[in-house]
Amino acid sequence: MIPGRFTYHRPNSVGEAVKLLADLGEEARPLAGGHSLIPMMKLRLAQPEHLVDLGRIGGLKGVRSEGADIVLGAMTTQAEILDSALLREKAPILQEAAQVIADPQVRYQGTIGGNVANGDPGNDMPGLMLCLDARYTLTGGKGNRQVAARDFYEAAFFTKLQPGEILTEIRFAAPTAGHGWAYEKLKRKIGDYAVAAAAVVLTMSGGKCSGASIALTNVAQTPLLAVDAAKALVDTAVDAGAIDAAAKAAIAISDPTTDTRGPVEYRRSVLGVMVRRAIARAKSRAR
Amino acid sequence: MSNPAKTRVTINVNGKDMSAEVEPRTLLIHFLRENLNLTGPHIGCETTHCGACTVDLDGRSVKSCTLFAVQAEGSKVVTIEGMAAADGSLHPLQAAFAEHHGLQCGFCTPGMITRAYRLLQENPTPTDEEIRFGIAGNICRCTGYQNIVKAIRSAAQVMAGQPRKEAAE
Numbered sequence: 001m002i003p004g005r006f007t008y009h010r011p012n013s014v015g016e017a018v019k020l021l022a023d024l025g026e027e028a029r030p031l032a033g034g035h036s037l038i039p040m041m042k043l044r045l046a047q048p049e050h051l052v053d054l055g056r057i058g059g060l061k062g063v064r065s066e067g068a069d070i071v072l073g074a075m076t077t078q079a080e081i082l083d084s085a086l087l088r089e090k091a092p093i094l095q096e097a098a099q100v101i102a103d104p105q106v107r108y109q110g111t112i113g114g115n116v117a118n119g120d121p122g123n124d125m126p127g128l129m130l131c132l133d134a135r136y137t138l139t140g141g142k143g144n145r146q147v148a149a150r151d152f153y154e155a156a157f158f159t160k161l162q163p164g165e166i167l168t169e170i171r172f173a174a175p176t177a178g179h180g181w182a183y184e185k186l187k188r189k190i191g192d193y194a195v196a197a198a199a200v201v202l203t204m205s206g207g208k209c210s211g212a213s214i215a216l217t218n219v220a221q222t223p224l225l226a227v228d229a230a231k232a233l234v235d236t237a238v239d240a241g242a243i244d245a246a247a248k249a250a251i252a253i254s255d256p257t258t259d260t261r262g263p264v265e266y267r268r269s270v271l272g273v274m275v276r277r278a279i280a281r282a283k284s285r286a287r
Numbered sequence: 288m289s290n291p292a293k294t295r296v297t298i299n300v301n302g303k304d305m306s307a308e309v310e311p312r313t314l315l316i317h318f319l320r321e322n323l324n325l326t327g328p329h330i331g332c333e334t335t336h337c338g339a340c341t342v343d344l345d346g347r348s349v350k351s352c353t354l355f356a357v358q359a360e361g362s363k364v365v366t367i368e369g370m371a372a373a374d375g376s377l378h379p380l381q382a383a384f385a386e387h388h389g390l391q392c393g394f395c396t397p398g399m400i401t402r403a404y405r406l407l408q409e410n411p412t413p414t415d416e417e418i419r420f421g422i423a424g425n426i427c428r429c430t431g432y433q434n435i436v437k438a439i440r441s442a443a444q445v446m447a448g449q450p451r452k453e454a455a456e
Contacts, residue, residue, distance in 0.1 A: 001333045008294065008311035008357050031358075038353050039335055041312075051311070055358055079347070103424025105338060105402070108347035109354070190423040191336055 003041035010053045014060065014139055014168055017052050022141045022164040024050045030166055031055070032075060032114035035106050060113070060168060063087055072170040074113025079104075081112060090174045091132070093181040093201060097124050100185045116149070117167040119157040119222075122193030126153060127217035128183065130225045131199040134172035140165040153222035176211070179203050180286030184278035185217070186270050188261065194218040195261045196271035198226075198250065200278040202233060204286040209233045214246065214279075219254040219271050226250045229275065238283045246279060247272040296360045300325065301369030309356050315349075316340045318356035319366060327367035327397045331426075338425030341398035342366045348405040350424070367397035370404065379445040380404055380438070389438030391429035398425050403439045411447055415440065 011017040021028050028050035031037060040046035054060060060075035063084045070091055072081075078098040081087060087094050101107060101115075101124050115125040116136065129149035136147050138161060147160045154160065161167060175181070185197035197217035203210050212233040214226040228249040236242035256267040297306040300323060307322040319325045319342070331339030333352050340352045343365040370378040380400045383389065390396045399422060406413065406421040413421060418439050419432070427435060
């Protein structure tokens with residue numbers, strides 16, 4: 001399988017990349033790790049006339065702490081996320097999720113920026129970003145703007161990212177010290193997208209849940225923030241009854257389609273299991 | 288920088304700078320196989336699943352069917368052809384795959400070995416579970432995984448008894 005012809009551009013700075021994208025118009029696509037785009041190009045489902053390779057732009061990589069925030073450069077790979085000592089200490093849920101994305105080779109190439117910007121409902125990181133209430137920095141010809149992950153996703157492959165803009169940075173407040181966390185995903189095999197997956201972050205205080213955030217992956221056209229599911233946990237001991245209510249609330253907002261991963265009823269049922277397991281594990285990790 | 292037709296790429300492959308005129312759409316696997324005649328990396332699924340095309344790129348295992356040659360400009364690539372020593376003696380992984388029957392049809396073997404090479408650089412003493420997780424991006428359709436894991440475990444032991452060799456890095 002050979003992709004269609006395109007012209008290749010390798011800018012050295014974000015400014016140069018944004019200018020190229022603006023000048024070349026809608027037939028140009030930025031190239032990050034390429035592990036969504038290149039397979040699509042090989043199938044000729046994508047035929048951009050220009051590729052703007054972000055791979056050599058310094059400063060778009062790395063994980064850092066900035067005040068109370070954790071900041072991820074868009075070109076940070078999933079493998080680099082798994083290696084980050086900062087994330088291991090402050091936000092290990094990212095590593096639990098990165099670990100179940102694709103396979104080792106893909107994780108060396110695939111980037112966090114590409115994963116969240118592509119708008120693919122099968123991707124795992126967007127749901128996580130909803131859970132963590134992350135903000136994305138979008139850089140265009142007129143400079144930077146910030147969009148909350150919770151507002152970013154409009155439909156499958158449709159996001160707030162405008163032509164000519166590049167998602168350059170992701171930032172979120174580090175979860176409270178001692179928080180419990182879990183990313184639970186069922187997939188048919190290595191490399192497959194989730195049948196359903198759930199991200200849970202919660203804090204326990206004096207035996208009761210003082211705060212919770214839950215998001216769902218691949219059970220609708222966009223990742224979903226499960227507000228009522230999280231509410232069902234707050235001010236409870238996160239006992240069986242609360243977990244049951246949360247799972248039911250998550251299922252209620254899901255809207256999966258029947259596909260090769262199974263019929264709607266099955267995927268909803270699996271979602272409930274994922275939510276229950278993620279809550280239980282998050283609770284067991286909370287201090 | 289605009290490349291409407293062909294562009295020259297230079298990639299260090301198995302220790303030598305190799306150069307060719309390629310279209311931007313030329314995949315790294317095609318550059319290796321067709322321009323350099325290195326047919327060790329195989330084309331299997333072409334959809335980033337099977338790992339038969341795995342090569343080492345700047346210290347990472349990559350599927351060379353999912354990377355354009357132009358993206359690898361200036362990089363260092365190691366293929367299965369670069370694993371044996373200059374005198375032809377096999378790399379401990381190659382020897383272990385032969386000894387433990389870590390291959391049946393052999394189609395997946397170049398990818399398995401180049402992937403296992405990087406895995407052992409990163410984790411010289413992996414458990415069987417870590418080996419299985421580490422080669423999860425490589426598929427053997429003969430399903431001979433048991434002996435592949437055995438071969439990698441054995442090679443790790445052999446390599447631990449030898450000075451660490453950073454081949455072609």
